[in-house]
Amino acid sequence: MSFSRPLSRASFSLSKKLTAKPLSTALPLARQIYPATITGAIRSLHASKSKSLKERLEELIPLKQEEIKQVKKEHGAKSLGNVTVDMVYGGMRGIKGLIWEGSVLDPEEGIEFRGLTIPDCRKRLPAADGGEEPLPEGLFWLLLTGEIPTKEQVDAISAEWAARSSIPSFVEDLIDRCPNTLHPMSQFSLAVTALQHDSSFAKAYQSGVNKSEYWQYAYEDAMDLISKLPAIAGRIYRNVYKDGKVPSIEMDKDYSYNLAKILGYSEDKDFVELLRLYLTIHSDHEGGNVSAHTMRLVGSALSDPYISFSACLNGLAGPLHGLANQEVVRWILKMRDEIGDAPSDETVKGYVWKTLKSGKVVPGYGHAVLRRTDPRYEAQREFALKRLPQDPLFKLVSQLYNIVPGVLLEHGKTRNPWPNVDAHSGVLLQHFGLVEQNYYTVLFGVSRALGVLSQLIWDRALGFPIERPKSYPTEMIRKMFNEQK
Numbered sequence: 001m002s003f004s005r006p007l008s009r010a011s012f013s014l015s016k017k018l019t020a021k022p023l024s025t026a027l028p029l030a031r032q033i034y035p036a037t038i039t040g041a042i043r044s045l046h047a048s049k050s051k052s053l054k055e056r057l058e059e060l061i062p063l064k065q066e067e068i069k070q071v072k073k074e075h076g077a078k079s080l081g082n083v084t085v086d087m088v089y090g091g092m093r094g095i096k097g098l099i100w101e102g103s104v105l106d107p108e109e110g111i112e113f114r115g116l117t118i119p120d121c122r123k124r125l126p127a128a129d130g131g132e133e134p135l136p137e138g139l140f141w142l143l144l145t146g147e148i149p150t151k152e153q154v155d156a157i158s159a160e161w162a163a164r165s166s167i168p169s170f171v172e173d174l175i176d177r178c179p180n181t182l183h184p185m186s187q188f189s190l191a192v193t194a195l196q197h198d199s200s201f202a203k204a205y206q207s208g209v210n211k212s213e214y215w216q217y218a219y220e221d222a223m224d225l226i227s228k229l230p231a232i233a234g235r236i237y238r239n240v241y242k243d244g245k246v247p248s249i250e251m252d253k254d255y256s257y258n259l260a261k262i263l264g265y266s267e268d269k270d271f272v273e274l275l276r277l278y279l280t281i282h283s284d285h286e287g288g289n290v291s292a293h294t295m296r297l298v299g300s301a302l303s304d305p306y307i308s309f310s311a312c313l314n315g316l317a318g319p320l321h322g323l324a325n326q327e328v329v330r331w332i333l334k335m336r337d338e339i340g341d342a343p344s345d346e347t348v349k350g351y352v353w354k355t356l357k358s359g360k361v362v363p364g365y366g367h368a369v370l371r372r373t374d375p376r377y378e379a380q381r382e383f384a385l386k387r388l389p390q391d392p393l394f395k396l397v398s399q400l401y402n403i404v405p406g407v408l409l410e411h412g413k414t415r416n417p418w419p420n421v422d423a424h425s426g427v428l429l430q431h432f433g434l435v436e437q438n439y440y441t442v443l444f445g446v447s448r449a450l451g452v453l454s455q456l457i458w459d460r461a462l463g464f465p466i467e468r469p470k471s472y473p474t475e476m477i478r479k480m481f482n483e484q485k
């Protein structure tokens with residue numbers, strides 16, 4: 001196996017994805033799946049310029065309800081594919097069992113947010129004044145409506161999120177009482193659960209509100225929760241790693257700037273830009289990943305958005321999922337300690353083999369669905385090549401990109417030898433001085449809120465039922481098929 005082969009294939013994907021495309025050719029996957037919705041959404045772009053997000057949703061919900069009624073009438077009895085015994089034992093891989101409106105993941109193309117790839121989003125979503133990267137506020141609008149908002153609409157969301165950002169003092173106390181040794185993700189999940197105290201959805205349900213109105217309360221909770229995440233995430237960071245003093249939010253600044261400010265890094269424009277990109281690209285990855293699916297499952301019991309999101313965060317905190325970004329940096333730093341910061345390719349190869357032979361995974365590589373370099377990795381690599389090309393850890397990450405896929409192919413087990421999003425994110429944060437690896441998944445969680453909460457609003461608007469798939473014990477599977485012989 002030549003070392004250069006994996007990178008050249010990845011580079012090919014990169015250059016292919018970065019070629020400027022008109023929107024009409026940038027949407028092949030989405031068009032196959034929901035042509036009318038996407039085309040309709042694009043057509044309606046101009047009509048909706050003066051609307052607020054909630055007003056626009058009010059218009060879109062009855063249309064989507066009607067569309068689903070039609071789809072069920074026309075196609076309700078058709079099969080989406082077989083479910084084999086292997087699939088059931090294999091983590092349900094490949095079973096088409098969920099509806100998720102905001103994004104679709106194609107193994108070869110990567111993620112599309114309402115039909116837009118990551119390069120499309122970086123080109124088309126509004127950026128901050130003087131900035132280049134998309135504002136996550138715009139991505140949230142896109143996920144919810146399928147439309148690209150104007151800069152004014154995005155600014156309105158920034159202002160609304162800043163206005164809703166304060167957290168109750170008992171939640172501050174709760175975070176302050178956590179020992180510094182409690183993992184930041186556990187503190188995060190705990191604080192989000194406590195915010196449930198003020199859930200509009202839970203209160204409305206208790207007061208017996210009509211189910212046709214559920215989405216409005218889910219919307220209010222989602223907006224409040226997203227708004228409060230910087231105050232929570234920032235407080236955890238300042239308590240665990242700094243002096244415990246939490247800077248205040250600025251009402252006229254965007255979400256990423258404010259998060260950067262609370263963390264203590266807003267002076268560095270490049271860091272703020274990184275955060276805008278980071279929060280955009282980590283937001284959504286269709287419905288089957290552990291965090292999104294957990295959100296859907298828990299929310300389907302009409303658990304309110306806060307406790308559903310807290311469950312989602314607990315899933316994200318697993319090392320095979322979001323926590324992998326922490327594991328990647330730990331693994332790279334350990335490698336540097338063991339073999340130095342300018343190792344030969346052969347020495348790096350030996351370190352990767354040592355990890356595999358000790359029965360561990362190589363963090364940041366492989367994916368349950370993707371069969372190419374993750375476009376989120378590519379976006380971060382592009383950011384690094386432009387803004388920190390000489391960073392020594394970035395150089396190690398690039399060297400690993402050249403070597404790990406070849407080793408994993410030779411090892412012969414991993415279905416996808418290419419890097420995923422987590423192989424890159426931590427090294428960028430390290431560059432800007434945010435070196436505390438255990439904190440990284442908290443930032444991932446802030447971003448994931450945008451995807452899972454936008455879908456939860458739709459779940460309530462569309463009246464999706466409680467999730468309850470069928471299960472069997474092994475003994476029954478055996479008997480079922482033995483009897484057929």
Ligand SMILES: CC(=O)SCCNC(=O)CCNC(=O)[C@H](O)C(C)(C)COP(=O)(O)OP(=O)(O)OC[C@H]1O[C@@H](n2cnc3c(N)ncnc32)[C@H](O)[C@@H]1OP(=O)(O)O
Pocket residue numbers: 319320321322324356360361362363364365366367368369413414415416420421422
């Ligand atoms: C945001 C995200 O969640 S992205 C994913 C982040 N996670 C990581 O980077 C952790 C490292 N990667 C992995 O563990 C896996 O590739 C996962 C969890 C992402 C996907 O898991 P799967 O869909 O089961 O992967 P796949 O079908 O390729 O697994 C086949 C075998 O290869 C192994 N494998 C997969 N990836 C790797 C890897 N990076 N290093 C070593 N072995 C691997 C699996 O553990 C499995 O081994 P087993 O048969 O002994 O159980």
Ligand SMILES: O=C([O-])CC(=O)C(=O)O
Pocket residue numbers: 284285288289290291368369420421
């Ligand atoms: O899609 C997955 O299974 C995991 C992932 O990359 C994500 O959730 O961002």
